[in-house]
Amino acid sequence: AGALTLRYLSSPTAPPSPLGALPLAPAARQALAWIALQPDPVRVNPVRHERLYLVLYRPEAPSDLTARCAHAGQPVGGTLPSAASAPEADGLRRHHLALPIALARDGAGPARAGLLIGAQAAGPWTCTLTAGDAPVRTVAFTLDAHGHPAQTAADPIGPPGWRLP
Numbered sequence: 001a002g003a004l005t006l007r008y009l010s011s012p013t014a015p016p017s018p019l020g021a022l023p024l025a026p027a028a029r030q031a032l033a034w035i036a037l038q039p040d041p042v043r044v045n046p047v048r049h050e051r052l053y054l055v056l057y058r059p060e061a062p063s064d065l066t067a068r069c070a071h072a073g074q075p076v077g078g079t080l081p082s083a084a085s086a087p088e089a090d091g092l093r094r095h096h097l098a099l100p101i102a103l104a105r106d107g108a109g110p111a112r113a114g115l116l117i118g119a120q121a122a123g124p125w126t127c128t129l130t131a132g133d134a135p136v137r138t139v140a141f142t143l144d145a146h147g148h149p150a151q152t153a154a155d156p157i158g159p160p161g162w163r164l165p
Contacts, residue, residue: 002023002024002025003021003022003023003024003028004021004022004024005018005020005021006018006019006020006021006022007019024090026057026059026090026091026092029057029090029092030056030057030058030092032056032057032163033054033055033056033139033163033164034054034055034056034161034162034163034164035052035053035054035055035099035141035149035161035162035164036052036053036055036096036161036162037050037051037052037053037103037161038050038051038053038098039051040102040111040112040115041112046106047105048104048105048106049102049103049104049105049111049112049115049117050102050103050105051098051099051101051102051103051115052098052099052101052102052103052121052147053096053097053098053099053161054067054096054097054099054127054139055094055095055096055097055161056094056095056129056137056139057092057093057094057095058092058093058095058129058131058136059091059092059093060082060084060093060095060131061084061093062081062082062083062084062093062095063081063082064082064131064132065082065084065095065097065129065130065131065136066079066080066081066082066097066129066130067079067080067082067097067127067128067129067130068080068127068128068130069099069100069125069126069127069128070125070126070127071116071121071123071124071125072123072124073124076100076116077099077100077114080097080098080099080100080127081097082095082096082097083095083096083097083098084096097127097129099125099127100114100115100116101115101116101117101121101143101147102115102116102117103117103118103146103147103148104117104118116147117147118145118146118147119145119146119147121143121147122143122144122145122147123142123143124140124141124142125140125141125142125143126138126139126140127139127140139164140164141164148162149162149164
């Protein structure tokens with residue numbers, strides 16, 4: 001229970017600057033969600049596109065959690081499978097669901113077939129997560145004209161990416 005609070009000391013005499021808090025309770029961690037970026041494809045240099053991932057904590061095994069997303073109310077991308085970390089001490093797993101969106105870098109052309117790029121993905125999104133046959137959560141976010149989340153909360157401690165409200 002509780003949270004891990006981090007502060008930065010710039011010198012022994014300066015007052016600490018708060019960086020933020022990371023909730024430790026399993027219920028609080030299940031309420032968190034991020035949009036993160038990963039090179040697409042992975043391990044190819046130079047990186048020409050980055051794929052958007054929905055990252056969250058759930059107790060399910062990877063094969064038990066899937067998502068279906070809609071862009072401006074229209075289904076996109078089919079059923080998205082989860083890739084998950086090993087079980088953590090509190091019984092949760094960190095799930096990564098690849099969204100059907102790629103961001104071009106350095107003037108790169110189209111992404112792989114079936115992926116939206118930047119402005120094509122702009123607007124409201126909803127992703128409904130399902131464990132087995134039961135919906136467990138809906139995550140809503142908006143992407144700007146560059147494909148980045150437009151409505152985010154500052155979270156210096158979270159994974160690299162954008163924390164969703």
